[in-house]
Amino acid sequence: MALIRWEPFRDIERLEPFREIDTLQRQMNRLFERLMPTDGAERMGFAFIPAAEIEEKEDAIHLKLEVPGLESKDITVEATPDAIVISGERKSETTTEEGGVTRSEFRYGRFQREIPLPCQIQNEKVQAEYKNGILRLTLPKAESERQKVVKVNVG
CATH class of the missing domain: 1.20.5 (Single alpha-helices involved in coiled-coils or other helix-helix interfaces)
Incomplete structure (x- = not known):
């Protein structure tokens, strides 16, 4: 060849x-x-949409959101019986370099994410924890949802 x-x-x-x-x-x-x-x-006008993970248990819904680079004071959580709205803002850290070029692929600005829930929750009892860029929410199910029994017809 x-x-x-x-x-x-x-x-x-x-x-x-x-x-x-x-x-x-x-x-x-x-x-x-x-x-x-x-x-x-x-x-x-939003900088990014944070990734979410939702898990439904017998007594509560557990929701995790990925919001790195923020402090807990920069995050707002609003709970209704049917949905959760998470919003916040990642502020820009302005740096000036003389004689050089700065390139940034970070996304700065505000964000908002509304997540509809698969069942009703007790919105006044929602618990939140923010650690290492992960927001963890525990959303207790409403009593009516926990006691709900559905009869299934067979054949």
């Missing part, structure tokens, strides 16, 4: 596949930009 040196830009006919790849890459980038959940949030 002979080795042949590959010169993709030797003549114009060989450039066409690379133009198609470039076009495809631009189209994929636009698609991902539209699908990113934070993109819409930024247009509405």
